[in-house]
Amino acid sequence: MLNEVAPLARPRIEVLDRDEIQEIHESSLNILSRVGVKVDHEEALKLLNSIGVDVDFNKRVARIPEHVVREALSRTPNFVRLYHRDGKQYIDLHEWNTYFVVGSAAYYYMDFRTNEVRRPVSRDLAEVAKVTDYLPNTHMVSTALVPADVPEIIADRWRMYVVIKNCSKPIDTGAFTLEGVPDAAKLMAAVVGEENVGRKPFMIFAACSSPPLKWSALTLQNLMDCARYGIPVHIIPMPQTGGTAPATIAGAITQANAEFLAGLVIAQFTRPGAPIVYSGSPTVFDQRFATSCTGYIEVGLISAATSQLAKFYRIPSGCYTMVSDSKTVDAQSSLETAFGALISVLAGINMAIGSGMLLEENCISLIKLAIDDDAAGSALRFARGIHVDAETIAEKVMEEVGPGGLFLKHKHTRSWWRREHFIPKLLDKRTTDMWKRGGSKDLNTVAREYVEKILREHSPEPLPPDVEKILNESMQMIARKYGVEKLPEV
Amino acid sequence: MVLVDDDLLSELREATINGDSDRVEELSRKVIEAGIDPLEAVEKALVKGILELGDRWINGEAFISDLIAAADAMKVGLSILKNEIVKRGGAIKFRGRIVIGTVEGDIHDIGKSIVASLLEASGFEVIDLGVDVPPQRFVEAIREYTPDIVGMSTLLSTTMLKQKETIEMIKQAGLRDRVKIIIGGAPTTEEWAREIGADGWAPDGISAVELVKRLLNAK
Numbered sequence: 001m002l003n004e005v006a007p008l009a010r011p012r013i014e015v016l017d018r019d020e021i022q023e024i025h026e027s028s029l030n031i032l033s034r035v036g037v038k039v040d041h042e043e044a045l046k047l048l049n050s051i052g053v054d055v056d057f058n059k060r061v062a063r064i065p066e067h068v069v070r071e072a073l074s075r076t077p078n079f080v081r082l083y084h085r086d087g088k089q090y091i092d093l094h095e096w097n098t099y100f101v102v103g104s105a106a107y108y109y110m111d112f113r114t115n116e117v118r119r120p121v122s123r124d125l126a127e128v129a130k131v132t133d134y135l136p137n138t139h140m141v142s143t144a145l146v147p148a149d150v151p152e153i154i155a156d157r158w159r160m161y162v163v164i165k166n167c168s169k170p171i172d173t174g175a176f177t178l179e180g181v182p183d184a185a186k187l188m189a190a191v192v193g194e195e196n197v198g199r200k201p202f203m204i205f206a207a208c209s210s211p212p213l214k215w216s217a218l219t220l221q222n223l224m225d226c227a228r229y230g231i232p233v234h235i236i237p238m239p240q241t242g243g244t245a246p247a248t249i250a251g252a253i254t255q256a257n258a259e260f261l262a263g264l265v266i267a268q269f270t271r272p273g274a275p276i277v278y279s280g281s282p283t284v285f286d287q288r289f290a291t292s293c294t295g296y297i298e299v300g301l302i303s304a305a306t307s308q309l310a311k312f313y314r315i316p317s318g319c320y321t322m323v324s325d326s327k328t329v330d331a332q333s334s335l336e337t338a339f340g341a342l343i344s345v346l347a348g349i350n351m352a353i354g355s356g357m358l359l360e361e362n363c364i365s366l367i368k369l370a371i372d373d374d375a376a377g378s379a380l381r382f383a384r385g386i387h388v389d390a391e392t393i394a395e396k397v398m399e400e401v402g403p404g405g406l407f408l409k410h411k412h413t414r415s416w417w418r419r420e421h422f423i424p425k426l427l428d429k430r431t432t433d434m435w436k437r438g439g440s441k442d443l444n445t446v447a448r449e450y451v452e453k454i455l456r457e458h459s460p461e462p463l464p465p466d467v468e469k470i471l472n473e474s475m476q477m478i479a480r481k482y483g484v485e486k487l488p489e490v
Numbered sequence: 491m492v493l494v495d496d497d498l499l500s501e502l503r504e505a506t507i508n509g510d511s512d513r514v515e516e517l518s519r520k521v522i523e524a525g526i527d528p529l530e531a532v533e534k535a536l537v538k539g540i541l542e543l544g545d546r547w548i549n550g551e552a553f554i555s556d557l558i559a560a561a562d563a564m565k566v567g568l569s570i571l572k573n574e575i576v577k578r579g580g581a582i583k584f585r586g587r588i589v590i591g592t593v594e595g596d597i598h599d600i601g602k603s604i605v606a607s608l609l610e611a612s613g614f615e616v617i618d619l620g621v622d623v624p625p626q627r628f629v630e631a632i633r634e635y636t637p638d639i640v641g642m643s644t645l646l647s648t649t650m651l652k653q654k655e656t657i658e659m660i661k662q663a664g665l666r667d668r669v670k671i672i673i674g675g676a677p678t679t680e681e682w683a684r685e686i687g688a689d690g691w692a693p694d695g696i697s698a699v700e701l702v703k704r705l706l707n708a709k
Contacts, residue, residue: 404621406599409562413555414509433693 010096010385013346015304021312024250024305028257029066036063037213037262041220044266051269062262069261072268078314080232080275082140082170083200086461087192090200091139091170093277093316096348098383100341100376101172102132103323103357103364104142104206105159110329110358110365112448117363119148122162122488128356129166131366131451133460136425137377138355142172144364149488154479157183160203161475162490164191165468168461172234172353174206178218181205181225183478188231190471191463198230204277208236209259211244220266227267227274234279234318234351235263239302240292243285249298253305256280264315277351278310279318281361292360294323295336303340304347311348318351319344322372324358329367329444333358334375337368341375345383352376370447374424381422392416426450495526499535502567506539509559511566518570528574532582536564536571537613544611548696554604561607584615586706589631590641591619593652601675601695602643608695609702625652625659632665639702644675653678654686661687670705674698 016024036054039045039062049055054063079094091099109120125145132141143159150158156176163171164187175181184205188197207223210216215223226233237256239245245252260278267274282303284296293299303319310317321340326333337354344352354361355376356369390396397412407413426446428435435441441449463471479487498520505513514536521531543560546552568582575582588609592602599621606616617635619627628640640660642653653673660666672690673683683691690705692698 404597404599406603408555408600408603409558411559414553414559417553417555431694433697 011346011383012096012348013304013343014308015301015347016308020250021308024254024257024309025312027254028261029069031213031254031258032064032069032261033066034063035213036061037215037259038062039215039220039262039266040217041215041224044215044220044224047266047269053265064262064265068265068269072261072265073313073315075268075272075274076264076313076315077273077275078316080204080277080316082204082232083192083202084168084170085164085191085202085463086168087196087200087202089168093318093350096383097350098345098348098352098380099139099350100137100322100344100355100372101140101318101351101353102128102138102142102144102369103320103354103361104144104172105174106145106357106359106362106364108359108363109145110363110367112366112451115328117359120145120364121149122147122158122490125159125162126166126490127455128364128366128369129163130458130460131369131454133167133169134454134458135370135373137373137380138169138369140170140172140351141167142353143174144356147488151482151484153177153482154484156180157187157478158475158487160184160187161471164471165463165490166460171203172206172351173203175222176218178221179481181222181229181231185229185231186474186478187471190474191467201231201275204232204234206236206279207233207263208238208281209263211237211239211259212255213259213262215259215263215266223263223267224270227270230271230275232275232277233267234277235260235267236279236281236318236320238281238283240283240285241298242287243283243292249301249305252282253302253309256282256302256306257309277316277318278306278313279320279351279353280306281320281353282306283360291325293325294320294354294357294361295325295332295340297339300339300343303349304343307347307349310350316350317348318353319349320354320357320361321349321352322354322357322376323361324368325360326358329358329365329371329447333368334371334443337372338375338378341372341379342382345379366451367444367447370450371426371443374426377422377424387420392420495524498524498526499531502531502535503539503542506536506560506563506567507543509556509563511559511563514563514567515570518567521571522574528571528578529580529582532568532571532575536567540564540611541613544608547608547611554607557611558603558607561610564610582615585613586638586702587615587617587635588639588641588702589617589619589628589635589637590643591623591628591631592621592643592645593649593656594622594624595652596644596646596649597621598643598645598675601645602641604695605641605643605674605692605698608699612699612703614702625656628656629659629663629665632660632663632669637669638706639670639672641672641674641698641702643673644678647677650675650677650682653682653688657687672698672701672705 048062083090128144237259239252239256283292307317321344324333324336355372356364502517670689690701692701
């Protein structure tokens with residue numbers, strides 16, 4: 001054993017063993033072929049019919065046989081590369097990499113200046129984008145808020161525009177309109193050029209199935225459009241245990257898997273090789289209050305299982321793990337999110353989504369986003385595990401310092417302490433006295449001041465002037481289609 | 491020529507900040523060879539460097555291990571330059587002289603060393619007696635070094651009493667009026683300091699520096 005070169009150990013969790021994965025996989029296939037999936041989209045039904053799927057056009061139900069699923073799986077790329085809007089930097093959703101992502105499409109905003117929960121305006125979204133651009137452990141921004149100061153019909157594309165202008169990182173987004181994806185492709189083309197929309201995508205779209213076992217017309221249109229453009233999509237089944245999914249964890253996972261595979265089939269037969277991420281937003285449907293809860297620890301189990309299934313299929317994974325059910329930024333919002341962060345890295349979830357999110361995925365708080373960035377950094381450090389070699393075991397150093405000595409003065413300390421530890425930006429590590437002299441501030445206050453400082457001092461890399469001009473024109477053209485002439489200043 | 495002097499001094503300052511004792515030693519010798527005023531080298535390079543790093547540490551931008559390494563490097567430079575200063579009939583002006591040590595029976599080094607480094611980083615001359623220092627040794631050190639302040643550290647509640655015993659012995663030796671005495675350490679409190687007749691107490695390193703400045707200004 002001693003002579004073998006062992007692979008680097010890395011802290012990992014598995015919540016399903018190999019047989020259990022196989023069993024869930026086979027049950028999903030049974031459900032797809034026997035029960036089927038409701039596909040509320042004429043073109044998709046015709047497509048499925050043409051490849052040998054048993055389609056009931058009256059009920060709009062497709063019973064998908066195993067061989068079709070297998071073919072779809074074999075067409076799916078095993079990694080998704082998401083670029084920054086500069087077309088140079090990128091992240092790879094792949095294997096055990098975890099990237100933290102701001103929660104998307106919240107209808108409410110918790111104003112950090114007043115703590116009021118209200119409908120957001122475009123300026124709020126610009127601030128979320130700007131802060132995310134700065135945060136070191138939040139790797140992807142999202143079209144986090146649905147601004148109330150533009151007509152609803154263009155809000156999906158307007159959010160993209162606002163975020164593109166204020167953040168350089170890859171964007172998690174989605175469309176709520178049939179024209180959403182083609183228009184988004186125009187915005188992307190304005191930034192990276194038409195030829196790079198699918199080659200160097202800097203946006204990934206969410207496509208949520210409608211549990212149980214249903215895909216809506218709008219989502220399918222978006223999914224198929226993205227596949228045609230080569231724009232990545234993360235498919236998000238949203239099982240609610242005991243609501244729209246079985247109350248059992250295994251049942252919820254199996255149903256979600258069937259919905260995912262149905263979406264995957266439609267994407268891969270629309271265009272082979274469509275970049276897809278196996279994502280999810282599982283919730284616990286609380287039988288006491290009829291609420292859809294994101295912060296139950298069982299959500300963590302389902303998320304980890306999603307990642308295992310994704311790895312079983314060799315497809316990148318995602319999950320809404322950074323969310324909380326708390327109504328305010330408090331101990332609950334921090335601890336639920338911290339569990340989520342740790343589960344994400346340990347389960348190798350590639351996109352850990354939901355940073356900054358509260359209220360059943362309906363509200364974004366910049367204070368929570370800042371705190372979540374420390375949770376993300378801590379989790380990433382944990383996942384890196386323990387570096388063991390002669391230098392880190394430090395036998396020689398212990399010999400030099402000797403019994404009763406002090407490592408504080410040794411060179412080894414200076415060269416290794418920084419490398420070994422994740423230094424949180426906000427979590428307080430000072431002495432009580434230093435803390436008192438600093439104003440005895442709690443975490444929320446420290447986070448608020450941090451956010452204010454970022455907004456005061458950080459300016460994201462501006463778009464090149466010619467790019468900005470084309471982007472502005474593209475956005476104006478989209479708005480004009482709907483008779484919208486005046487857009488907010490951002 | 492002036493340019494060369496400035497380059498050498500700024501290199502020495504950088505080496506001090508980096509805690510690079512070997513480089514500080516080498517550059518200090520070069521300072522003497524180049525005929526630069528050694529007092530100026532101490533003030534503009536060694537002290538300026540350590541003060542700068544001390545500020546960075548207070549702002550959370552440097553590590554305590556960096557500061558201790560810098561303080562050690564500064565001492566290396568001082569020992570070389572001091573002789574030259576004396577030769578030229580000068581003297582280094584410190585903000586004050588402090589004798590410091592962990593009391594008898596206690597071998598905890600860390601708190602005392604941090605305070606010592608922070609004091610050095612604030613421009614004080616520190617004579618560190620080390621750990622497990624018997625009361626008699628403190629008495630001798632007062633005679634030998636004539637410090638402005640004596641600082642005593644302890645981490646254990648069992649050795650707290652040694653602080654009291656040491657103060658008693660300093661009194662008996664008739665030296666109590668010549669020095670201010672300060673104490674610190676995890677089990678100690680302000681009340682304890684008052685009870686044993688110390689002049690001050692500090693809960694952490696930064697407070698200790700402030701305490702020393704306050705006591706010396708009052709003197």
